[in-house]
Amino acid sequence: MTSAPMETIIEKGRLIDPIAGLDGRFDIGIRDGKIAAVEPSLKQHPALNRIDATDRLVIPGMIDTHAHVYQHVTGKFGLEPDLVGVRSGVTTLIDQGGPSCMTFGGFRRFIAEPSASRVLAYISSYLVGGMEGHLYPDLYGPTGVNVEHTTRIALENLDLVKGVKAHAEIGGQSRWGLEVIKLGQEIATAIDLPLYIHLGQLWPTDASGMIPDPEELMRTLVPVMKPGDVLAHPFTRHPGGFVSATGEVHPILLEAVNNLGILVDVGHGSHFSFDAARRALDAGIMPYTLGADMHGYNVSVPDAGGAGDDKVREENPFFGVAPFNLTIAMTELLHLGVPLAQVVAMVSANPATLLKMDNQIGTLALGFEADISVLKLETGRFQLSDNTGAVVTSEQLLRPDFCLRAGIRFDADSVFIPDAIAA
Ligand SMILES: [Zn+2]
Secondary structure: OOOOOOEEEEEEEEEEEEOOOEEEEEEEEEOOEEEEEEEOOOOOOEEEOEEEOOOOEEEEEEEEEEEEOOOOOOOOOOOOOHHHHHHHHHHEEEEEOOOOOHHHEEEEEEEOOOOOOOOEEEEEOEEEOHHHHOOHHHHHHHHHHHHHHHHHHHHOOOOOEEEEEEEEEEHHHHHHOOOHHHHHHHHHHOOOEEEHHHEOOOOOOOOOOOOHHHHHHEEEEEEEEOOEEEEOOOOOOOOOOEOOOOOOOOOOOOHHHHHOOOOEEEEOOOOOOHHHHHHHHHOOOOOOOOOEEOOOOOOOOOOEEEEEEEHHHHHHOOOOOOOOOOHHHHHHHHHHOOHHHHHHOOOHHHHHHOOOOOOOOOOOOOOOEEEEEEEEEEEEEEEOOOOOOOOEEEEEEEEEEEEOOOOOEEEOOOOOOOOOOOO
């Protein structure tokens, strides 16, 4: 360590870095936008700027594996990237299936490049991308997929494309079976990246009135998946998810997660249910990553504007009123008994590995870009709720304070950070 002054020293915080195996009081020094020192004390070291992080958690910059930030192109669905990202304490966002082969240029130019947050994407399997939150099922059948075109665009944009998004759910199954998943897997295999699969009903079933059998969906789905693929929404209350109508985790999925190398992302959204979460965790389904899945239908967008917007939002199957964001999702896992270091890994080390970017992000290693999240871990009695009407009292509450993205500070002032609710 040279004695040249640090740009910033964050001092006296409780630093948790699962990859480095650190959980304790450390100071962290930043120079040239990079992490230059992690020491028990940098008190003697000169610095242009010192930030007191007493009573704060200092963790690797948080990575939200399930964002929807293709603003203006995905209708009311896409949120402003930095409100979900750096202004919510989150340094890296993965847009989950917003941009497609036809719209990827706009995603790069108008979302990824101008955002202060690091914005990456799982490219949509579908030609149209994640338009309007998939309100129109007819656009999402096999005829709406072009493997060759999507593969080519993904390969040309591998700096941003980190996987492929598709849906396995009973509404689509009732129309087309799981053909779309097979096509999505062809794309993912061709580009050697994970396929991220939405599980849990999204569309109404087709007009025949036949309700497909979720077991049949799982039996068809699992053999199509490869190790390292991701199943999303383990805690959903919607039918056709991890937890069956009788309250058990589908054994086929348990086997896939425990023995076939299939990963699980929380993909919180409005369909998160404490009951389903408890059942899935008790059965041994431990999420690997912790995507928040915030979008224009499940959070309250202050400037939605336009007559009838609220009605359009309320009619969406993913409309919800229970307030959430990434740190609320983390708080819920703490409440459900998952240790803090493991919850931190779900938003740092694990997603960095999933992205094949663990040589750049996800830990506070010397020389890495200084992506650092600073959180408040408040204690007391806080009310948490889900959209089934369940209300629980948590004795802890995580809230973002600020973050550094490549050494630049952003305060957590986003309108999407829910207020603490006293129980
Ligand atoms: Zn989503």
